[in-house]
Amino acid sequence: MASMNTGIVEQADQIFVVLKGAVVSHLPTILQPLVSAIISVIAVVAVFAGLFALTTVFERKGLGRMQNRLGPNRVGPFGFFQPAADGIKSLTKEDLVPRAADKIVHFLAPVVLVAASFLGYAVLPVGRNMVVTNLDAGVLYFFAAGSMVELGVFMAGWSSHSKYSLLGAMRAVAQMISYEVPLVLASISVIMTAGSLSTVDIVAKQAQYTGTIAHWYVFTPWGFAGFILFMIAATAESNRCPFDLPEGESEIIAGYFIEYSGFKFALFFAGEYLGMLATSALAITLFLGGWSAPFSFLAWVPSWIWFFAKLLTLIFCFIWVRGTLPRLRMDQLMGLAWKFMLPMTILNLFVAAAWRFVPGGLPVRWFVCAAMLVIPFALLSRGLRSEKKLQTRTYRFAE
């Protein structure tokens, strides 16, 4: 009985792997690796593009509810076919290219952006044995591919030949480069602890259980702090509210993609959401145990369900934050990156090291590491506050 149960669980868990294997096994040996890769890529592109569509409607409905509104409810049941209507609308709209624009770069920018956003998914394990490719330097590859997004953004801003788009692109590049530092530093603590850059290995390290509790890094003080820091940096990386200065509707209208219309505009939109999904998926991989269950008695739930459940939860958090916080000012944004995020992430590296080397049992390590984080955090936040001494402004001419 027990073995039969585990057999069913195993099948449910590996159903997509088995299906792909069944398709590929009918082909000649020489074609098998190629077809296997193509199937994986198509699956990733289809699933995450679908998730993008789902996220847009969830976001609009969720934001509406947070503001005591209904949100879209016209297209299909509860408005869930709204993305289809949006897609048709953006496809049928006129594609405007400014006369002064650099036509080739203007065309390439959204393509580069979306392609770069998709590249990162190659190393994200969405389930047990479900990863497009297991690179030894997977995390490094992810950040390298992700940094191409900045290129796409700046291409868009520069080629549009508009001051708004250029301002937006400048802001975007400044912001994304600033926040890439804490983003990478936050994940380095995980890489140090796991001793591997491979996303598959990092998840495998977390998919072990002491008693019933999994070894997720978020369950440690440094992991929890690292997760929060990573998510803040990820929000800024994907230009999400409250870090959506590159778009800044109220001051620079739409920022770097102001000169885009129709489907190219939709591509920028897709790029932003795909970036958010990718960094959320990386946060899951690094801190939330990837596809593993939090408790050993829940391990019978298929691994891919765990992954996507975690992903949707993180997306909800993104939407929740967007519904709550107003946009930062440019100096606040930079101040947060360099005065708060950077010291805290560097400190977190030392805490992660201390977690490894502090002698004594779990309570002692917990106490030492938590103190190492909380005390500097309190001091830093107090210091940042006391620094703000507003001068009385004197007006020379307007008096």
Added chain:
Amino acid sequence: MVGSGILKGLAETARNFVGSYASEERMTTVEYPEEKLPRIEASRNFPFLVFDGDDWHAGMRCVSCQICEKECPPKCIYIEKSTDKKPDAVGKLQNYPARFDIDISVCMSCQICVEVCPFDAIKMDNAFEYFATDRFGDLVLDKQKLSRSNEYYHQIHPTEAANVDAELAAARAKAAPKPAAPAAAAAAPAVAKPAAAPEVTASTANKPAANDPAKESNG
């Protein structure tokens, strides 16, 4: 500490999110085509012509005095006077508009035509769900399209319409003693008045005729 305000804000939005599913009172949304809020009595959109009784043409209050046409700031009203006469709301013989057009693409809903009308013949409608498939012809409303019954007027502006009805009833009562026996002296001014009134309107009627070509080209 940094972040405590953020947590407070997150708690507030979470309360809204959960509360919007729990209690209907939180939701302020009116799902428009299915449910509509009652319109405020003083709301207004475009003018219409009031008629009494059932026949829109016979009961039309307008006597084509053309004051509204002259006062209209964007000049969206075009009136052609009739050559014959019919009894008006009070019972006197008056001209009526042979043509009364309002270009609602030009109308700015200022209500000045209503303010200046001495016959309570033009009033503001509050219907807002208009559509037109032709952006030239369909937006010029002729007198039939502009006509609305007095009952409709009562329906949309009850207080105002009641006042107007009271005034009209008073005017009718004033005009009524005409057939009665003891009012031979009173009848004289009543007869003299309608005779004088067309004269006033006739003298002003010549002016807008000069504007006609310009109006035609606008239309």
